[in-house]
Amino acid sequence: MDLSIVVPLFNEEESLPELCDWIHRVCTKHFFSYEVILVDDGSNDNSWQVVQQLRQENQRIKGIKFQRNYGKSAALNEGFKAAQGDVVITMDADLQDSPDEIPELRSMIIEQGYDLVSGWKKVRFDNTLTKNIPSKFFNAVTRKVSGIHLHDFNCGLKVYRKKVVKSIEVYGEMHRYIPVLAKWAGFKKIGEKIVEHRARKYGVTKFGWERFVNGFLDILSITFVGKFSKRPMHFFGLWGTLFFIIGFIIALFLIVSKFIDADTFITNRPSFYLSLTAIIIGMQLFLAGFISELIARNAPGRNNYLIEEKTGFQEK
Template structure:
């Protein structure tokens, strides 16, 4: 099968008939064999009934329905497991992503050998309350990941099959799939300017909280990707540094006190009366705790069942 089109959705009953008709038209014009994998993320409208009705007309439809709303990342992760196509195309169900972009996305994956092609909605029809935070997150993600994409959160993306079969997406991490893929060893990531259409039906399903959650998930991805198999390098380094700074401050105060005593110079201030004493004490305690946290995390990592699971691209036996 050439293409799997993955469509996560939540309360999109109005747009589904038009979307699948558009996808089918594009696939037919380009002689692609395809499947359309819809994941109903706990919709409260008649989206599932619409999908069941559309299945009677379009045999290419596969569908999964969650009992409740888990979020876009969960929908994508489940859909990725169900796909059978050589190239996976993800797109939103609200008709803001154009299926007409699919042939070029497919071509670049197959002919230019990219792992991922991420869409870039260069001209957007979103309100400023959405576009400004998105720009900030894109800039932060570029800085932390080193991946030079302009629009990490674009729902329209293309993947080689082995990419989506390898990675795991959860939380709010769907917007950082290129980062997750890079940590997994898929480094050929490209970008393509795509059409962004004004919303035709309904309202956006995302609130401001997604930006807070997205930032926290970005930190999680960065930490796990860099230190997931060697937590002692992170906690231990900070712990040792804090412990040494605290010890140096404490020794300096003790040295000053002993110098005054040896030189018979009056020194009325007790060590415990100085703010520096408490700063050094906190630094020593925090350093010790961080070192112990790193040691425990290292033990857990070494005893985890996946501790020696590594991604092998090729093998000759």
């Protein structure tokens, strides 16, 4: 199968028929074999009934319905699990992403050899201060932290090589940082394409201001887990040792000064409490690293590594 098109949705009953018809026209025109996986994230309108009706009209359309609302990341993760196409495309269900972009996005994977290509909505129709400024800030932070030079990490229109979506797990609010997850999984060729952004035709946006706070916390989580998930002691132990040494040096200085000036009360000096605090923090960090190391060594996935290719081995 050429394409799997994963569409997470929440209360999008009006836009689904038009979207699926548009996808069908594009794929038929270019002779793509395809499937559309509609993931209903606990909608409370008639979205699932519409999905079932569309399935009856077109057997290439498949549906997954959550019992309650879990979020876009969960919807994408389930869609990725179900995807069978060699190339996987994600897009939003609100018709702000154009299916006309599908052929060029697919070409960048098949012909140009990218692992992942993210859309960049350079010209937007929702360019409000409350959305645009925070978005630019978090994109800049993510570029700096991850080293991936994309302008719009949050764009829903993305295309992946199948192996990418089968190698990552999307959870929490991590859908904004799938390129970062892909990079930590070892996929280096990540590209960007300017795509059309369309004005919303039906309904209202489903995302509020809290996505910015959650997004900031998630990028910290991704960075830490990506670097230190299999060796947490390297992080906690380093900082724990550093704080402990600083506290110990200050304490040693205070003890020496006590011998020089016997009338000085160590506990009356602010540096005593600074030393004590640094030693306690250092011990806590070191203990946290030790416990994390024990957990990591006993985790079921402690020796699960992504292997790109093997040679000389017989298939079992």
